Amino acid sequence: MAPRAPNRVARVGNVRCVPPDQMPPDPFAGDPEDPSTALGENDPDPADPPLGTEEQTELLADLADLAVYQALLEPRGVRGIVVDCVDCGEAHYHDWDLLRASLEQLLHNGKMRPHEPAYDPSPNQYVTWEYCRGFVDGVSQSESHYPKA
Numbered sequence: 434m435a436p437r438a439p440n441r442v443a444r445v446g447n448v449r450c451v452p453p454d455q456m457p458p459d460p461f462a463g464d465p466e467d468p469s470t471a472l473g474e475n476d477p478d479p480a481d482p483p484l485g486t487e488e489q490t491e492l493l494a495d496l497a498d499l500a501v502y503q504a505l506l507e508p509r510g511v512r513g514i515v516v517d518c519v520d521c522g523e524a525h526y527h528d529w530d531l532l533r534a535s536l537e538q539l540l541h542n543g544k545m546r547p548h549e550p551a552y553d554p555s556p557n558q559y560v561t562w563e564y565c566r567g568f569v570d571g572v573s574q575s576e577s578h579y580p581k582a
Contacts, residue, residue, distance in 0.1 A: 483543050484539075484540070484543050489540060492536055492539060492540045493540070495536055496533065496536050496537065496540070498565070498566070498569075499514075499529070499532060499533055499536065500533075501569055502514075502565040502568075502569065503529040505568065505569065505572060506560065506565065506568065507529060510558060511558060511559065511560055512526075512529070512554075512555075512558040512559055513526060513527045513528040513529050513531070513532060513551075513558075513559050514526075514527050514529075514532055514559060514560060514562055514565065515527070515556065515559040515560065515561055516561075516562070524556070525550065526550065526551040526554035526556070526559050527551070527559075528551060531548060531551075
């Protein structure tokens with residue numbers, strides 16, 4: 434495999450693969466008046482144990498499923514996945530790339546960083562994880578019933 438140019442986004446089919454280290458630059462880097470210094474260091478919370486092998490395996494499977502869901506549903510106008518939040522009781526709308534980045538963050542750092550919610554999402558452009566799973570099952574079954582010519 435040929436080496437990739439630095440800072441290039443790789444593609445797997447229709448799905449962009451964004452390395453977890455491509456975060457925007459810190460606008461306060463080196464600023465002695467950085468307001469985040471009042472928050473203290475970002476040390477890992479000892480109450481949050483690192484992810485176990487089983488959890489990492491599940492996250493990798495979720496990322497693989499997400500790539501399939503996006504490849505099949507994005508061309509049909511689906512922008513991402515909606516999740517009903519158990520903490521606040523509201524629906525959270527995640528675009529494909531945001532959800533992938535959040536899952537990769539969880540995989541690599543053991544927790545997800547906060548993010549801005551989708552701006553004025555159109556609920557009919559988002560589907561549930563269960564819908565995605567059912568859609569893939571339907572596509573797989575219909576493909577198996579019609580042999581390729």
